[in-house]
Amino acid sequence: MTTYRALQVANSRQFSLTDRELTAPEPGHVRLKVEYCGVCHSDVLAVEGLRDDPTAPVVPGHEIVGVIDAVGEGVRAWHVGERVGVGFLGGHCGECDFCRRGDFVNCTDQPRTGTDVDGGYAEYAYARTSGLVRVPAGLSSSDAAPLLCAGITTYSALRDLNARPGSLVAIQGIGGLGHLGVQYAKALGYRVAAIARGTEKAELARQLGADEYVDSTAADPGQALEKLGGAAAVVATAASGSSMSPLVAGLAPRGKMVVVGAALDPISVATPDLIFGTRTVTGSLTGSAIENEDSLAFAAARDVRPMNEVVPWTDAPQAYERMMSGKARFRVVLDLAA
Ligand code: ZN
Ligand code: ZN
Numbered sequence: 001m002t003t004y005r006a007l008q009v010a011n012s013r014q015f016s017l018t019d020r021e022l023t024a025p026e027p028g029h030v031r032l033k034v035e036y037c038g039v040c041h042s043d044v045l046a047v048e049g050l051r052d053d054p055t056a057p058v059v060p061g062h063e064i065v066g067v068i069d070a071v072g073e074g075v076r077a078w079h080v081g082e083r084v085g086v087g088f089l090g091g092h093c094g095e096c097d098f099c100r101r102g103d104f105v106n107c108t109d110q111p112r113t114g115t116d117v118d119g120g121y122a123e124y125a126y127a128r129t130s131g132l133v134r135v136p137a138g139l140s141s142s143d144a145a146p147l148l149c150a151g152i153t154t155y156s157a158l159r160d161l162n163a164r165p166g167s168l169v170a171i172q173g174i175g176g177l178g179h180l181g182v183q184y185a186k187a188l189g190y191r192v193a194a195i196a197r198g199t200e201k202a203e204l205a206r207q208l209g210a211d212e213y214v215d216s217t218a219a220d221p222g223q224a225l226e227k228l229g230g231a232a233a234v235v236a237t238a239a240s241g242s243s244m245s246p247l248v249a250g251l252a253p254r255g256k257m258v259v260v261g262a263a264l265d266p267i268s269v270a271t272p273d274l275i276f277g278t279r280t281v282t283g284s285l286t287g288s289a290i291e292n293e294d295s296l297a298f299a300a301a302r303d304v305r306p307m308n309e310v311v312p313w314t315d316a317p318q319a320y321e322r323m324m325s326g327k328a329r330f331r332v333v334l335d336l337a338a
Pocket of ligand 1: 092093094095096097098099100106107108109110
């Protein structure tokens with residue numbers, strides 16, 4: 001075989017099925033035979049042309065699980081036949097100032113998988129070894145795929161909290177990120193409050209491990225958290241800044257709101273809510289490759305699993321629409337074998 005099929009996109013939403021030449025991986029890179037690739041909201045960067053040169057086609061997809069089938073020159077620790085994942089951050093450079101300080105997520109020379117370089121809507125993908133994530137045996141490839149971006153995003157936000165086991169942690173938004181956030185938070189030993197609009201998701205939230213459910217349309221969700229004793233942390237996943245604004249007042253003293261849902265509108269914060277109670281509003285950006293590996297191992301051990309809609313990969317344009325519609329329950333995953 002000398003070519004492989006890939007679904008590339010150019011400009012805005014111009015998908016096309018194409019044949020790419022199968023080449024040897026570059027030095028320091030591996031080639032993967034892709035098994036599954038998740039469809040994530042950040043795919044908008046590629047699909048809607050929100051990148052430097054939207055006329056140049058790129059293959060979207062940054063929740064890639066596959067098997068290494070070739071290694072480039074200089075690769076020592078990764079081998080043909082290993083099952084690995086690649087997430088949004090496509091591998092740090094190891095040489096910039098941030099890397100030299102060990103801050104790999106802020107590397108200034110790190111490709112964004114499926115945006116700056118080709119991603120996983122394809123039969124094969126290439127990746128820097130510094131971006132590779134080992135997939136534990138106890139986790140299926142289709143389950144691992146969404147954990148590589150949605151999973152690590154919520155896991156990192158929760159792992160970096162300085163909150164006592166048993167303290168109240170709220171997950172705002174029970175969707176692609178939030179349904180994983182509730183499971184991770186419960187498994188990490190917190191008392192979990194799920195916050196969503198309406199009562200429709202209350203039962204599901206409990207099944208995922210939530211101890212409390214807050215309907216943000218019924219009452220001010222910040223006040224509701226206050227009534228529950230105040231949250232040590234809120235992980236905000238909804239793509240709406242205004243929906244996050246009232247939550248700051250629901251934080252306990254020294255509480256932290258960690259924003260992981262990208263929104264077009266800003267969050268507004270009353271300054272006294274930050275000062276009195278010394279509260280914090282911060283963001284979290286996925287995690288490094290080894291942290292992603294930790295997240296997968298934790299998920300495998302503690303039964304954290306995404307709820308997936310698995311579809312044949314050539315249906316990616318429709319899968320993307322499905323993800324964008326907000327109707328998917330909860331992650332859409334492309335099956336490259338189908
Ligand atoms: Zn770097
Ligand atoms: Zn993503």
